[in-house]
Amino acid sequence: MTHPSELVLAPTREALVDLDAIRHNVRTLAALAAPAETMVAVKANAYGHGMVEVATAALEAGAMGLAVLDIPAALELRAAGIDAPIFAWLLDDEADFAAAIAADLDLGISAEWQLDRIVGAQGDRPVRVHLKIDTGLSRNGATEEQWPDLVRAALRAEAAGAVTVHAAWSHLADASPEDDAEALRRFHAAVDVAVDLGATFAKLHLAASSAGICEPEARFDFVRFGIAVYGISPFDNASGADLGLRPTMTLSAPVASVKRVPAGQGVSYGLTYRTTDETTLVLVPLGYADGIPRIAGGRASVWLNGRRYPVRGRIAMDQFVLDVGDDPVELGDRVIVFGPGDQGEPTAEEWAGWADTIGDEIIARIGHRVTRRYVP
Template sequence: MMREARIDLSAIRDNVAKIRRLVAPARVLAVVKANGYGHGLELAARAALEGGADQLGVADLAEALQLRAAGIDAPVLAWLHAPDADFDAAVDAGIEIGVSSREQLERAVGAVVHLKIDTGLSRNGIPPADWDAAVARAAELERTGVLRVRGVWSHLANAGARETERQRRRFEDAVAAARAAGLDPEVRHLAASEAAIAAPATRYDLVRIGIAMYGLPPAEDVDVAALGLRPAMELAASVAAVRRVPAGEGVSYGFVHRTERETTLALVPLGYADGLPRAATGEAEVAIGGRRHPVVGRIAMDQCVVDVGDAHVAVGDRVVVWGDPATGAPSAEDWAAAAGTIGYEIVTRVGPRVPRVPA
C-alpha cells in the first residue's frame, strides 16, 4: 500500500439506517455528490441504498448519469445545472431534475421535476418574486403532460434557530402557493443533515442526508457519536522513509520547523495533491502503531514528515492520517480544526490518485 482511503461501507449503511429511524416517517435522500463526499460515488450510493435510503441526490447531471452507467436504478435527483445542461439525456435515464428557474422549467420536457424556492440562502432556487408565476406555469405544463412536478424543496442556511424558522415559514408559504396553483407535490423537502437531526419541524416528507451519513458532524453542536454514527473514511499510507536526525535540523520547505532534539522523522507519501490541507502544517497529527505523532515542517504536494521521537517506526508501517477517533486515530474534524476549516472540506478534497478501497 502506498496510499489509500479505506471506506467502511458498513458505517455508511448503519449511519443511513440510524438516521432513517430518527427521521421517520420522513423518507431519506442520500446525497452522494462530489464523488460521495470524497468516499467514492458508486461505493457510497450502493451502501446508502443498502442502509435503507429511498433516493439518491447529486449536484451534477454527469454524476447522475455515472450512477446509471454503473447499473444503479434507484431514483436520483440532480439539481445544479449548467446553462447548456442536457435535460434530454437526464429524462432518458429517468433522472429527476431540480428546477431553479423559469428557463430550466421550460426545458424540462418529459421530466419529473422538483421545484426549488429560494427561502433565503440567496444561491440557486426560484426567487420568491417569481414563484407564483413559476408554479402557475408548472401547473399548466403538468396539465398538458409536458412534465410532472414531484416535489417542492429548498435549502436551509444553517444560520441559527431563528433563521431556520424564518425559512421554514417561507417554505410553507411556497408550498401553499404551489397547491393553490393546482400542483400536488408528492414530496416536500427542506432539511439536510443538520436540520434533519436537530429541527424535526423541517423534516416534512423527505430529508437530504449528506455529511451525517458519512459519520461526520454537520455542525459543531451535533454529537454524531451520541447518535451512533461513525466515520466511514480512513485515510492511510505506508511510511516511505525513516531517518534519525540531530537537534536543530531543518525539516521540509522553508525550515519553518527545526528539531528540538535528536529524533526520528518518518516520511509519509501524502500531501496536498492528495487532500492534506497545507494550512494544517505544524498543527496536525497522524497515528502510527496506535500512537499519535505530530506532522512537522511544511506539508508538500506529495508528502509530509512526521516526528516520531524515539518510537520504533519502520518503512512500510501503516500511517492513519484520519479515521474513526474511537480507534485512537485523529479524525477528519481534528484535521479540519488544524487547518481552520470544516470536516466536509477535509474528506471531499481527497485527490483522485488516492484509491478508495471498500472495507
C-alpha cells in the same frame, strides 16, 4: 510509458471505506427521521468515498433515493444499474435534459428557462420536477417574486405532458435557529402560493443532515442526508459518535523515508520547525495534492505504531514530516492520518478543527492519487 515494475514502487496511499458503517449510519438516520423517508446525498463522488459503492450500500440500508448535483453524475449511477429515484438539481445552460428524461431522473427546477428546455427536449415521458424556492440561502431557487411565474410555467408544462410537478423544496442556510425558522416560514408561504395557483405536490423536502437531525418540523416527506451518512457531525458542539454515527473513511499511507538528524535541523519549506535534539524524521507520502490541508501543519498529528506523532513543518504538495524522537520506525510502517478514532487515531473531525474548516471538506477533498478500497 510506465513499466509494470514501477507501479509496485508507488506508495500505497489508501482511503479505506467501511460500507457497513455507511449502512449503519443510513439506518440510524432513517430511524431518527421517520416517518419522513431518507434520501442519501452522493454528490462529489459521495463526498470522496466513491459514488456507486456508497449509493449501493445506502439503498441496501433502506434509503428511498439518491441526491447528486448534476445530470452526468446521475447518468453514471444509472449506467451502474441503479434504478432508484435519483434527484439532480444544479442544471446549467449546457445540461442534457433529453438524457435526463431518458434516464428517468428527478430534476430540481429553479427557473422558467429550465422548464422551456425540458419541453423542447420532446421526451417520450414526463419528467418529475421539484420546484425550488429560495428561502434565504441565495444560491439557486426562485425568489419570492419569481416563484408565482415559475409555478405557472410548471403547470403549463404539466398540461403539455412534458413534466409532472412532483415536489416543492429548498435548502436551509444553517446559520442560526432564527434564520432556519424564517426559512421554514418562507417555505410554507411559497407552498401555499403554489397550491393557490393550482399546484399539487406529492412531496415536500427542505432538511439536510443538520435540520434532519434536530428540527423535526423541517423534515416534511423526506430528508436529504449528506455529511451525517459519512459519520461526521454537522454540528460544532457534537461529534458523529455523539450522534450514534460511525466514521466511514480511514486515510493512510506507508512510511516512505526514515532518517536520523542532529539537533537544530530545519524541516520542510520555510524551515518553520527545527529539531531540538538529535531525532528521527519520518516522511509520509501524502500532501495537499491528496487533500491534506496545508494550514494544519504544526497543529495536526497522526497515528503510527500505536501512538500519535505531530506533523512537523509545513505540509507540502506530496508529503509531510513527522518527528518521532528515538522511537523505532521502519520503511513501510502504516501511518493513519484519520480514521474512526477507535484506536486513538485522529478523526476527520479533528483534522477539520486543525484546519479551521468542516469535516465535509476534509473527506471530500481526498485526491485521485489515493486508492479507494472497500470493506467488507
